[in-house]
Amino acid sequence: MCALAIPVLLTLMLTAQAADARIEWANPELSFEGTTAVCSASCRADSTKDKIEATITLYQGDSYAASWSNSGTGFVRVSGSCDVQRGKSYKLVVDYSINGTAKQPKTVTGTCP
Amino acid sequence: MTEQELDRIMHRVLLDSMKAEAEQAGEDQGPSFEPTARHKRQMRAMLEDPRRWLRRRERPLWRRAAQRAAVILLMCILAFGGVMAFSPAARAGVIRWVMERYGNRIDFVYSGEQNREALPEYGIAELPEGYVEKERYAAPGNVSVIYEDQNEDFIYLTYNYMHQGAQIYFTLNGDDVSDIMVGQMKGQFLESHVPGNSNCLTWIDEDKNIQFILDGNWGAVDLLHMAESVSLCKTPN
Numbered sequence: 001m002c003a004l005a006i007p008v009l010l011t012l013m014l015t016a017q018a019a020d021a022r023i024e025w026a027n028p029e030l031s032f033e034g035t036t037a038v039c040s041a042s043c044r045a046d047s048t049k050d051k052i053e054a055t056i057t058l059y060q061g062d063s064y065a066a067s068w069s070n071s072g073t074g075f076v077r078v079s080g081s082c083d084v085q086r087g088k089s090y091k092l093v094v095d096y097s098i099n100g101t102a103k104q105p106k107t108v109t110g111t112c113p
Numbered sequence: 114m115t116e117q118e119l120d121r122i123m124h125r126v127l128l129d130s131m132k133a134e135a136e137q138a139g140e141d142q143g144p145s146f147e148p149t150a151r152h153k154r155q156m157r158a159m160l161e162d163p164r165r166w167l168r169r170r171e172r173p174l175w176r177r178a179a180q181r182a183a184v185i186l187l188m189c190i191l192a193f194g195g196v197m198a199f200s201p202a203a204r205a206g207v208i209r210w211v212m213e214r215y216g217n218r219i220d221f222v223y224s225g226e227q228n229r230e231a232l233p234e235y236g237i238a239e240l241p242e243g244y245v246e247k248e249r250y251a252a253p254g255n256v257s258v259i260y261e262d263q264n265e266d267f268i269y270l271t272y273n274y275m276h277q278g279a280q281i282y283f284t285l286n287g288d289d290v291s292d293i294m295v296g297q298m299k300g301q302f303l304e305s306h307v308p309g310n311s312n313c314l315t316w317i318d319e320d321k322n323i324q325f326i327l328d329g330n331w332g333a334v335d336l337l338h339m340a341e342s343v344s345l346c347k348t349p350n
Contacts, residue, residue, distance in 0.1 A: 023286075023303050023313050025326065027271065029279040031227055031253045040252035044328065046310040048267055075269055077250045077257055103284070110227075110278040 024103065028056065030092040030110045032084065037112065039068070040079035041094045048074035054096035056080065060088055084112045124163075132160050209322060210275045219283040219290065219301070221315075221324060223275040228322065232256050235272055237327075239342035241335070244268060254279050260329075268329035270343065275322050281315075293333070295325075295340045302333050314340050 028041040043054045054076050057067040068080035076096075084090060094106045135148075135156045148156075159166040213220045236246065236258060243262040250257045255273030273279055289304040293314065300316025313328035314336045327340050 023305050023311065023328070024284040025281060025313070027255060027273055027279065027281045027326075029252060029254050029273065031278050033253065038253050040255060042250075042255070042257050042271055044269060044271075044326075046305050046307070046313070046328070048265075048311075048330075074267060075257075075259065079250075079252055106280070106282045108278055108280050 024098065026054075026094055026096060026103075026106050028092050028094045028106055028108045030058070030090060030108050032110065032112045033081075035084055035086060035112065036081050037065075037084040037090055037092075037110075038079075038081045039066075039092050040077070041092075041106075042075065042077045043094070043096045044075050045098045050074055050098050051100075052076040052096060052098055054078050054094060057093045057095070058082065059091045059093065060084070061091075065090065086112050088112055128160060128163065131156070135160070209319065210317065210324070214290075217285045219285065221275075221281040221283075223277060223279055225276050225322075227276045227278055228254065228274045232272070232274065232323070233321075233345050234347035235270070235325075235343050236346040237268070237270055237339050237342055238344050239339060240268070241331070241339075266330060268331070268339070269327070271326045272323050275317070275324055281324060281326070283313075283315075293337065295337065300325075300340070302336070304333065312336060316340060 023046040024044065026041055026043045029039070031038045037058060039056050039058055041054060041056050043052050045052055051071065051073055052075070053069070053071040055067055055069040056078050058065040065084070066080065066082040068078050070076050070078035089109065089111045091107055091109045096103050135153075155166075158169075209223060209225055211222045211224075213222060232251065232254065234249075235256070237260065240260060241262070243264075244260040244266075245262075246258060247261040247267075248257075248259045254276065255271065258270040260268040260270070273281070283303065285303065289306070291302050291304070293300045293302045293316075295314070295316040298316045298318055300314060303313040303315070305312055309330065311328045311330050312332065313326065314333075315324065315326045317324050325340070325343060327336055327343070329336065329339075331339070
């Protein structure tokens with residue numbers, strides 16, 4: 001019984017690992033046009049069946065400024081813009097999940113010139 | 114009196130005598146000896162510290178040349194470092210991007226002033242049969258183009274300026290990464306081990322300061338063929 005259970009368990013573990021093996025990428029960008037912050041990000045999973053939910057949030061220092069969300073399968077793009085102040089530093093954080101599993105947030109920073 | 118004390122006195126007498134001779138040479142009215150500036154410098158250095166002077170005299174030519182070269186190199190490095198530290202434009206001109214890999218992540222980190230020009234419109238000139246451009250999303254510094262065929266299979270082309278405020282993060286989870294050349298441009302091929310999932314090819318056009326990502330459910334050869342056909346559809350006004 002034990003001799004049968006171990007290979008089955010190993011097979012299940014390997015299958016689970018393979019199912020999780022994927023390439024993902026995200027490319028957040030924060031740019032400024034005068035006193036407007038233009039924020040965008042694309043998130044991509046390697047299967048077109050994967051459901052992706054993404055939110056980009058702009059912070060001035062640690063204070064919330066604005067956020068935008070979008071969802072899609074395989075690929076999602078989210079963008080938005082808002083008024084900002086010259087000389088202040090901003091941080092754009094991308095939070096996204098693939099099939100309900102939250103991924104590590106990605107961050108870019110910039111200062112409004 | 115010990116031998117060492119005697120040595121010291123003799124050493125002093127010899128130096129005093131040389132000093133007197135050197136001074137006399139300067140005052141001498143005769144035309145026989147006119148010390149050059151170099152000779153005077155040498156004498157001064159010798160009288161100040163004879164041991165050091167001797168060490169310098171005995172140093173081989175190659176060593177003196179190497180020392181001079183090292184001084185010049187150090188000055189160049191300091192000047193270059195100063196320019197790099199204080200001029201963002203110079204820094205951006207030299208280091209535009211860095212690829213950092215740790216664990217299952219590859220991050221492309223950019224530096225340099227934000228490029229204010231609109232991105233040109235690039236497209237895949239040699240698409241597989243049946244694919245057409247479905248959507249094109251453009252932000253100031255990045256563009257994504259989605260191609261689709263009648264079976265709802267997709268190919269994604271994304272490209273962005275490599276400048277401050279933008280970054281690309283790849284998560285691999287056990288996928289293979291190999292270096293690849295797209296024409297003359299360096300890139301990486303990220304291969305998924307899951308059958309039916311997409312592979313990804315990314316490359317950097319340093320002349321245009323743009324990074325490209327191409328992914329779809331295609332092998333390395335096909336993706337490379339498509340990548341090499343990526344070209345301008347339209348230049349910005």
